[in-house]
Amino acid sequence: MTPMFLLMAAGSLAVPAVALWALRWAVGHGEFQMPERAALLPFDEAEPVGEATDIILNQRTSKR
Amino acid sequence: MSAPSKTLSALMPGDVPAGDGRRALLAEIDASCRVPVLFFVVSGLAWLLLGTLLALVASIKLHHPGFLASWEFLTFGRVRPAHLNTVIYGWASQTGIGVTLWLMCRLCRVPFVAPGLATVAAVFWNLGLTVGTAGILAGDSTSIEWLEMPRYATPILFVSYAMIAVWSVITFRLRTERHLYVSQWYLLAALLWFPWLYATAQIMLVMEPVRGTVQAAVNWWFAHNVLGLWFTPIGLGAIYYFIPKVIGRPIHSYYLSVLGFWSLALFYNWNGLHHLIGGPLPAWMITVSIVASVMMLVPVTVVAINHHFTMWGHFSKLWHSPTLRFVVLGAVCYTLTSLQGIANSLRSYSEVVHFTHHTIAHAHLGVYGFFTMVMFGSLYYVLPRITCREWPCLGLVSVHFWACTLGLFLYVVPLSVGGFLQGLAMNDASVPFLKVVEGTLPWLKLRTCAGLLLGLGHLAFVANVAWMLARVFGPYRKPVVALLTGQETPVVVGK
Amino acid sequence: MSADRHITASGGGPGLDRGEATDVVELHAAVLRERPEPIEGREPLNLWLVVFIGVLVFWAGSYLTHFSGGFRADEFSETQINPVPPPVEGGGGAEDPVAKQAKAGAIVFTTYCQPCHQADGNGLPNQFPPLAGSEWVLAEGPNRIARIVLNGLAGPVKVKGADYNNQMNAFKDSLDDGQIADVLTYIRNSWGNKASAVTATEVAAIRKETAAKADAYAAAELEAVPVKGGGAAAGASASMTPAQIKEALLKLPAAEIKALVESLPK
Structure with a gap:
């Protein structure tokens, strides 16, 4: 029981520790520096901003 | 540095010639995801059908207790946990992992690393789940809610999970995009939280x-956090990707999304014990949990504001995009179920709805209305891209959407109301308990009807997927449609 | 919104001649100039949102302070704090017989009673009636309360003005006369309760009177039992008029009348 308890306690401490480390890494890495750029990450030349990408329903009159 | 040029092209799509290199990379990433993601998704769908069937049996038993009662393995005490485990670990977790793998590849901009590893992980996951579900039906349940699978099944699941974790670390290390999108925050955190919760x-x-009572505390901590720290981050990660992607507009405020993520990480873990209001636990544990539940208003409000303002002016696209329909419905349900959950955590409200069907309605609004809907939406986006086939029948898409939406409405609203009335009656000392039970019957019958509608929607979706896969692997192969260009040109995919 | 601005800016601006800009940094610089002020993208949080979060944090702090039972492991009710952990009064002298009995009773209470009636003796609203300040517990003699412990109690009962409707187990077979006397003394002298101690002899007498009763008492049956004295007959003969005795005897459960008749001197 005691080793298990220690394991649980260590786990419960490790998770916030990882969270703090991740926060520090993110700040050091400039993750919060250019929010407008980060928001553009899902897009690129192939699927740019301004282009809807899943328009398939109710298209018969206009497209096909 | 290659990052600035990417920004440039994203900012000025008109000036940069359509990047064939980028398009080729997207096509390559999607094609490389085909086998592992399909494995997770298709087996997830199989478990969804089984889970729906078990749910219907359990639901009918609640108003016709004699239904199928002659078989021991189909008694309520086994069917209900079997339903829960198949939909949670079979459908929701597997599909969630499948979508996570695809999103990770796309956002890291790296073709699927070690598809063999992920496929073996999927095999193990299904193996563990089959053993576990068979164990529950055979009467080997541990009788601990959300952890019913017998102890000989869970190590198999854990091995599978470890492989997925290794895979995600490798993919993350090999990423070619230096910066993280908010979805990746959510997905990586979910991949970290789940093993912690499950192992503990x-x-x-x-x-x-x-x-003693510590068992109850741990049990509720786990069961509630599986929703909040496993399904919620995967679902929100998908929403944060698909809404901007489908409507072609960046998220309203990236700062808000970061705030939403970190406040979820800070508050959610404390929530579970509000289920034990009135129980023999030290008052402070429950009070802390109530406070944390109410503080969840911060991430919920922030996410709702962000999604709403991103969608602003683009609501007409809901008419045209199945992905957007399901994902936006899921996002709305996320807000609703969170607000309902916060209300449920308050002492005065919990005294009424605790131990009633209200809680069941709430759980389904979360797992079904929010997570499952978001997963359906994600699959409508992911599957055509990894198979390079269009959806074969748009009629089935509509059947799926409307059956599931109506079914959800018919499930959640009556059961919430019925559960509330049930709670009021239970608190009235002059009403005999049997009368209270009889009073819930109409609501339970409505629930079976809702379950049938949901089942119809699932069948429509599975039929559509099977049809699509028949075009990929079956004898009636259709020419490949390059979705990205809209031209019917053969694109070389796979190897 | 910001994306729309980006597009307009790049479309309406002078644009970039990619042939001329060979230097990546220079190219980048031009784009930076065309983008809206960087401060736009990182506009601070909406003021109302900040106020909202501030109010929430304030509420959280005050709720935590007021309803956490002093963050004690043995405090189960959010609305009150026990002043002393084991609320046995007069705990100073081991020679005080009442305190000694209550101390033994506290152990019985923790094992058999606390799950329902709670450590603070307040029960649970709508489910389990309180013992603290209960008129049943504080009655002059132990006649009724001992019967409840021996045979259990079923059905509606009014305690401190509130209605309860539940089922309490019989402890006839699990507790002996001494243990019942101890636990009754404990609950009659805890949480601010102050009433006489109960002896094992008293409990033994009541056990004998109720020996023939197999099921749990109803509140109405108990109300027919006099609060004090060596059982129904003794209580009746002590202070009642003949008419009252007749009425009380008529209300007694059949089993007790049988026991009474059998106990009469031949």
Whole structure:
């Protein structure tokens, strides 16, 4: 029981520790520096901003 | 540095010639995801059908207790946990992992690393789940809610999970995009939280059980956090990707999304114990949990504002995009179920709805209305891209959407109301308990009807997917449609 | 919104001649100039949102302070704090017989009673009636309360003005006369309760009177039992008029009348 308890306690401490480390890494890495750029990450030349990408329903009159 | 040029092209799509290199990379990433993601998704769908069937049996038993009662393995005490485990670990977790793998590849901009590893992980996951579900039906359930699978099944699941974790670390290390999108925050956190929750609960409840009321505390901590720290981040990660992607507009405020993520990480973990209001636990544990539940207003409000303002002016696209329909419905349900959950955590409200069907309605609004809907939406986006086939029948898409939406509405609203009335009656000392039970019957019958509608929607979706896969693997192969260009040109995919 | 601005800016601006800009940094610089002020993208949080979060944090702090039972492991009710952990009064002298009995009773209470009636003796609203300040517990003699412990109690009962409707187990077989006397003394002298101690002899007498009763008492049956004295007959003969005795005897459960008749001197 005691080793298990220690394991649980260590786990419960490790998770916030990882969270703090991740926060520090993110700040050091400039993750919060250019929010407008980060928001553009899902897009690129192939699927740019301004282009809807899943328009398939109710298209018969206009497209096909 | 290659990052600035990417920004440039994204900012000025008109000036940069359509990047064939980028398009080729997207096509390559999507094609490389085909086998592992399809494996997770298709087996997830199979478990969804089985889970729906078990749910219907359990639901009918609640108003016709004699239904199928002659078979021991189909008694309520086994069917209900079997339903829960198949939909949670079979459908929701597997599909969630499948979508996570695809999103990770796309956002890291790296073709699928070690598809063999992920496929073996999927095989193990299904193996563990089959053993576990068979164990539950055979009467080997541990009788601990959300952890019913017998102890000989769970290590298999854990091996599978470890492989997925290794895979995600490798993919993350090999990423070619330096910066993280908010979805990746959510997905990586979910991949970290789940093993922590699962291992802790498994050890403290099954392997080396703690004693007394601590068991209840650990159990609720786990069950509630599986929703909040496993399904919620995957679902929100998908929403944060698909809404901007489908409507072609960046998220309203990236700062808000970061705030939403970190406040979820800070507050959610404390929430579970509000289920034990009135129970024999030290008052402070429950009070802390109530406070944390109410503080969840911060991430919920922030996410709702962000999604709403991103969608602003683009609501007409809901008419045209199945992905957007399901994902936006899921996002709305996320807000609703969170607000309902916060209300449920308050002492005065909990005294009424605790131990009633209200809680069941709430759980389904979360797992079904929010997570499952978001997963359906994600699959409508992911599957055509990894198979390079269009959806074969748009009529089935509509059947799926409307059956599931109506079914959800018919499930959640009557059961919430019925559960509330049930709670009021239970608190009235002059009403005999049997009268209270009889009073719930109409609501339970409505629930079976809702379950049938949901089942119809699932069948429509599975039929559509099977049809699509028949075009990929079956004898009636259709020419490949390059979705990205809209031209019917053969694109070389796979190897 | 910001994306729309980006597009307009790049479309309406002078644009970039990619042939001329060979230097990546220079190219980048031009784009930076065309983008809206960087401060736009990182506009601070909406003021109302900040106020909202501030109010929430304030509420959280005050709720935590007021309803946490002093963050004690043995405090189960959010609305009150026990002043002393084991609320046995007069705990100073081991020679005080009442305190000694209550101390033994506290152990019985923790094992058999606390799950329902709670450590603070307040029960649970709508489910389990309180013992603290209960008129049943504080009655002059132990006649009724001992019967409840021996045979259990079923059905509606009014305690401190509130209605309860539940089922309490019989402890006839699990507790002996001494243990019942101890636990009754404990609950009659805890949480601010102050009433006489109960002896094992008293409990033994009541056990004998109720020996023939197999099921749990209803509240109405108990109300027919006099609060004090060596059982129904003794209580009746002590202070009642003949008419009252007749009425009380008529209300007694059949089993007790049988026991009474059998106990009469031949």
